[in-house]
Every structure is written in structure tokens, then in C-alpha cells.
Amino acid sequence: MATARQEGYRKDLVNLAAGHISREIFVNDEIYREELERVFARCWLFVGHESQIPNAGDFFVSSMGEESVILCRNRAGEIHVFLNSCRHRGMKVCRYDEGSTAVFTCPYHGWSYSTDGKLVGVPYFREAYRSKLDRSQWGLVEVAQLYNYKGAVWATWDPAAPPFLEYLGEFATFFDLILDGWDGREGQAEVLCGVQKWLIPCNWKFPAENFSGDAYHNISHRSVDLVGIGPSGQSRRDMPERMISRRLHVCIPDRGHQTIVYALPKDQPTPPAYQNSPEVAEYFRHCEEERRRRRTDAHGRLIGAPGEIFPNTALLPRQPRTIAVWHPRGPHQTEVWRWFLVDREAPAEVKRFLRDYYIRYSGPAGLTEQDDMENWNYAHSASRGTIARRYPYCYEQGMGSAVEGWEWDGLRMPGRVVEITQAQSSEEPMRNLYRRWAQFMEADSWDELAGWRHAGGEGSPLRRTGT
Ligand code: FES
Ligand code: FE
Numbered sequence: 001m002a003t004a005r006q007e008g009y010r011k012d013l014v015n016l017a018a019g020h021i022s023r024e025i026f027v028n029d030e031i032y033r034e035e036l037e038r039v040f041a042r043c044w045l046f047v048g049h050e051s052q053i054p055n056a057g058d059f060f061v062s063s064m065g066e067e068s069v070i071l072c073r074n075r076a077g078e079i080h081v082f083l084n085s086c087r088h089r090g091m092k093v094c095r096y097d098e099g100s101t102a103v104f105t106c107p108y109h110g111w112s113y114s115t116d117g118k119l120v121g122v123p124y125f126r127e128a129y130r131s132k133l134d135r136s137q138w139g140l141v142e143v144a145q146l147y148n149y150k151g152a153v154w155a156t157w158d159p160a161a162p163p164f165l166e167y168l169g170e171f172a173t174f175f176d177l178i179l180d181g182w183d184g185r186e187g188q189a190e191v192l193c194g195v196q197k198w199l200i201p202c203n204w205k206f207p208a209e210n211f212s213g214d215a216y217h218n219i220s221h222r223s224v225d226l227v228g229i230g231p232s233g234q235s236r237r238d239m240p241e242r243m244i245s246r247r248l249h250v251c252i253p254d255r256g257h258q259t260i261v262y263a264l265p266k267d268q269p270t271p272p273a274y275q276n277s278p279e280v281a282e283y284f285r286h287c288e289e290e291r292r293r294r295r296t297d298a299h300g301r302l303i304g305a306p307g308e309i310f311p312n313t314a315l316l317p318r319q320p321r322t323i324a325v326w327h328p329r330g331p332h333q334t335e336v337w338r339w340f341l342v343d344r345e346a347p348a349e350v351k352r353f354l355r356d357y358y359i360r361y362s363g364p365a366g367l368t369e370q371d372d373m374e375n376w377n378y379a380h381s382a383s384r385g386t387i388a389r390r391y392p393y394c395y396e397q398g399m400g401s402a403v404e405g406w407e408w409d410g411l412r413m414p415g416r417v418v419e420i421t422q423a424q425s426s427e428e429p430m431r432n433l434y435r436r437w438a439q440f441m442e443a444d445s446w447d448e449l450a451g452w453r454h455a456g457g458e459g460s461p462l463r464r465t466g467t
Contacts, residue, residue, distance in 0.1 A: 009438040019396035023389045026203040032331035039311050039440045040065030042158045044167045046313040047071050050151045051190035060098045063327045074115040081155040082117050082140035113140050150179040150187035160446045170414035171257035177304035177317035181343045184291035190344035196363040197337050200373050202380035204326040204334040211306045211314035213249050213260040213429035224367045229360050232275045240271040249428050252415040254452045256436025258429035259307025266409045280353045301411045320358040398426025
């Protein structure tokens, strides 16, 4: 497996023309090492939410790929993201999960850094360094680009990466469903404190492809459906509005983002939900009414569902409303971080009610998430063997059924769409994910990866590398 890259990922490993993907991309150590360089060191990655660091000096220690980073707010209130590694000998400068500080002091020899990353303290600077160390050269390593999108903080190590909004492309419509208020106002979300973190023994792409829109695995959740953990004591979720909607897989091919989404009919009122709590039911009834009045764009007609921003950020825009990141921790291990969001102006009772529901649904103790983890764990270990890895996985479901320009009753969807209202499921989102993954593994520059900049033109990278 020494020549995966030279052979071309799309030739045998990611064969989308046939709908076959090799198990090697999940279990091979060399491919994993190359992923860190070619995917995680180049992509925009979700770091955290501004509501986690409301005041000057606040910090939250996050992760980008395998690397620890510090998300913090400096004295002037500006947001920064730094590599959490001392410039002297690499010690983790900040060993806490979150907090507030004036400076980050390295526990090893005591170098200290201000919240804007400058090296401001060096023990025995005069005596041991004879005052000659150029401190301006030894500040914390900072990300190449940072963007605060409606409170969600994103960063990339790659100065050549396109600006975040360009990276996100038309997927913004679906990301907004999680960041905007339930009543349709922009950027109203806040994080319910306490990011849940846990390890699972599988490659990061198992959860990434599941959250890309696996609508096929309902059998896994049969027991939790029967238990009825939904907010009205029925099923898993409490979203009767989905029953009047058309269900879609929407994929943005040149970006590698994809999602399930529900399209509401134009003039039908949203059915009531959350009936177990009159206060919560009234809150959502009011918000739905406001949203559909306020948002005459696609936002007002859509109900979010699992989706994925390439490479490893998962969205669940409706209840439970969460963002997850699948941090790679070696080819055979993933560290999951899950943020829980609510409308920041929601009444305390609504927040409390949702917190209880989120916890019983998601996270390491959440009934639904446990079902998923069982599958990924065993699928990974059962795919690692010498014999097992000779046989590709099957991604043939729904091949050839995607359309462009999907439109219904004044609602037009971007990208490539497979309607799954009747079909129930397709694997278009997974093919979309791995098409983009293969492009990253092969392309040497962002000029090749940003195919939309010269889409359709002669020599367009997307045309050239097709499938
Ligand atoms: Fe940080 Fe030496 S490793 S001061
Ligand atoms: Fe699931």
C-alpha cells in the first residue's frame, strides 16, 4: 500500500463509477498519515462557538485534526486560535479545557504568552539569554485564517485556502438552520455549557459518512424508537412537521458538503409539537410561526437534519440541535466532541427541557448515539483483517438518481439532489463526501481544489478529475 497516492485515489480506492470504496481508506496507516497533511492541514475546521468565550481573557481548548489549539479572546475582545504548543520545547501551554486568564504560562520552564499570542515572559531573560532572545519571533503559532460565522468560529492552517464563505458555498443555507434562531432571526444560537467528549474505536470517516445523511440505518434505532425518548414521549424525535414534508438528500459536489433536509409545503401551518410541556410547546409554536413569516427565503421552508461540512464537522440542526466534530486520533480511533445549542433568548424552562432531551439522545450516554457507535466500532474492527480489507464496501444505492436544479412550489435547492420521500434512502451523500476526499488526497494545490473558480472552463480541475 506504499503507492496509494501515485495510483490515484479514484482509480481503485474510491471508484465512484462503480460505487465501490476500498476498506483501505479506513484502516490503512499510511493513508491516515497522508490525510492529516492533505485534508486536515488544508481544510477549514470548526473550532468552537463565540458564546464559549464571552469575555476578554476567556479561552476554550479545542482541536484541529490531531492538534490541540487554544480558542481565546484577547484583551481587546478579538478572537484568536493558537497552536497549543510552547515554542520552547513544545509543552502544552494550556492544560485546562476552558477558563479565563491574563497570560498562558507554560508549565515546563515558564515562558508566558499574552492572549494575543505574544511571548511576554521568559525566565532569566537577562541572565541566561543575555537579553538577546528576539521574543517577537517566538510567539504562539497562529492559524493562517480565522472566520467567525454567526458565532461559529472556523480556522485553517492553510494561507492558500479560499475564504470561509467561499469554502462553505451554497451549503450556508443549511448551516444557517443550526446557527439562526428557531424564529428565523440570524445568529441567535448559544452553546449550552459542557462540550461532551469521548473516544470511539473507529476511523473518523465512519461517523462522518453517517452524518452526511445515512437515512438507511433506522433499523439500528428500532429499540430507542420503541422506548420513546422524544420530547412528547414518542419515538426518538418530536418533529411532526416532517410528516408533511418532502425529504431530500442535498449535496454540494465541488465543496464536499451534504445533508438530509425536509422541504415544507408552502402554505401549510407547522403541526404542534413538544406537547408534554405547555411552555415549551408554546415557545416552538410561536417560533415556527415567526420563522415562516420572517423568512421568505429557503430558510422558512426547510427543516434541518443530519449533515456534514467537509471534512469532519457534523450538523444536527433540529432537535437535538448539535454540532459534532470527529477528531482523528490515529486511523483506528476518533475523539468525538459534541456541542449542544439553544436559542440564547429562549426561556430557562425551554433550555432546561432541551438539555434533558439532548442528553438522553446524544453523547456517550445518549440512547440514540450509543446505537450508532456500536455499528461504527464493530464495522471498523471487522474491516481491518488481512482478508477483510481485500473486499470493497458497496456504495451503489441510488446511483444515477441525483438531479440538479430541484424545485418545488417556489423552493429551489442548490447542488445535486436525490428525493428520498419515496425511495427512503440513497448513498449520494457518501459518494459526495468521498469524491471530495479523493480530490484532497490527490490535488497538490488549492488552485486544483477550488474548481468552482474556473468551473466549466477549459482545464477545469473538476472536469479533469471527474466522477
Ligand atoms: Fe515551555 Fe520550556 S517548554 S517554557
Ligand atoms: Fe443514527
